[in-house]
Amino acid sequence: MRLHPLATLVLASSLSFAGIIGVHALLTHERKDDPVGRVMDTFVPGLKTGRRVADLPSMTSAITELRYVPNVGYIGVPDKFKWLLPDHSKLGFDEVRLLLDARTRSEAQADPAKSRIDAVQLVTADSTAPRKLASALATWFGSAPRVGCSPTANDQRLRDVQLWLTPPAGPDGVALIVDLPLDPEPQPLRPRMTSLLAFRGKFQGSNTLRATFTDSTCAQVASGR
Amino acid sequence: MRRWQDGIAVRRLDAPLAFALAVGVGLSIGGCRPNERELARAIATSDSLTRSRADSLATADSLAHADSVARVNESRTRAALLAPPSACEDSVDGHPSVSVKSNVVEMQLPAGFTRTERVTSRRWAKPGSAVQWSGPGGWILAASVADPHGAWELNASSRCGATTFYGAPILIERGRWLSDYGVFALIGPDSTYRIGIEAVASSVALQAELLHAIRSARVSPMWHP
Secondary structure, three states: OOOOHHHHHHHHHHHHHHHHHHHHHHHHOOOOOOHHHHHHHHHOOOOOOOOEHHHHHHHOOOEEEEEEEOOOEEEEEEOOOOEEOOOOOEEOOOEEEEEOOHHHHOOOOOOOOOOEOOEEEEEEOOOOHHHHHHHHHHHHHOOOOEEEEEEOOOOOOEEEEEEEEEOOOOOEEEEEEEEOOOOOOOOOOOOOOEEEEEEOOOOOOHHHHOOOOEOOOHHHHHHOO | OHHHHHHHHHHHHHHHHHHHHHHHHHHHHHHHOOOHHHHHHHHHHHHHHHHHHHHHHHHHHHHHHHHHHOOOOHHHHHHHHOOOOOOOOOOOOOOOEEEEEOOOEEEEEEOOOEEEOOOOOOOOEOOOOOEEEEEOOEEEEEEEEOOHHHOOOOEEEEEEEEEOOOOOEEEEEEEEEOOEEEEEEEEOOOOOOOEEEEEEEOOHHHHHHHHHHHHOOEEOOOOOO
16 A cells, blocks of 8 residues: 555654653653652753753753752752742742752763753751652642651751652652651751752652661551660 | 482583572672762761761850750850860961871971880770870870770760861860860771870860861871771
8 A cells, every 4th residue: 555645744743743742851850640640740840851951941940050969960059049838838949959860960060951850859957848748749649658767877967858759659759758856855056958859750768768768667667776 | 319310410501690690689789789988988978977967056045055055054055155266177288297207107396205115004995006196285196096986085076077188087075184175086098997006285276276286187098097
């Protein structure tokens, strides 16, 4: 069967377009029904994992003072704007980290043109952040989190980890990591830090979080000490 | 017996193939699993960033906290307002200094500090490894760490994860030591924190100078764990 030349052209164009869209979606991890994308769009609109750091100006102007930190990635200051959450409360962040894969971040000086954003971490000292973010994430993901703990190696501090995966077994997800107080008394000299880490791909514990991770709750970890 | 011998024959025939397969699997696992040391560095750096961020926000946070506490307890407010300097803070620059070397570390000490024969006994120090320098208003001691958990005699008001001027990971605590001002630091060539440095000063100014000296420490080429 011979196709009309015009039909052949249309078919070829369609296939090429679909291919380009598919490759683009694969590279930028765009998906429908995507709570991880929704989290990113809420707090750093325009920022996409999978894109190169050099493309940042074309994605968003909400991150300034970007600098490279070996073993982590690029650290910047996010817009001071306070983002509106589903419960109509507002929240801002103090720092944004564009996390790189193991090979790229081990370079003493990374090339932004070759550094793809592997995950995004937002850090805040706002004491209301844990409650607000847990509520927002439960709304966006429509599920309860998987719970774990991140014990730090050197200062005996524990960080509570709540993990939302989509679909429930992964591959993508968001982790909410919250400093637990060292003592029953509040510690005014040092704020409790909260961070939100959005990642693409299968959750791989410590590798994904860039922090020691255990499936036990922090209460279990503390009682075992 | 014959079958057993056949089995051996088959195994022998397959040995090169099995070897190639094992090498292939090994390489693929090696290629897929992030390097453990690299991951440890990533975790340590990420944790250090979060703690540094918390320390940088500590003063503002403590003032805000003090403001709210003021309504309840005036004496607690005064204590909170008198927030001690952060362990992350290194404001010393251009002071006269003297280079010292030992089998543990090399560093720049404030002028007037000389090595002493008598070494203060410390629980955390590996026996026989400690070296001490004393000067007007204080002393500083470096040793291999036998027990990092036995190290803390400071009433630490601030803790900071950072790097030395030479890039080694360092965990610093700053606080009171009885009626004096202390600094304790653990340095790790590769995040294992196997060298401890403790300094005691009679004034906050000297404490700051000794903290600066500790940041200038470099692991001696003669040091053995």
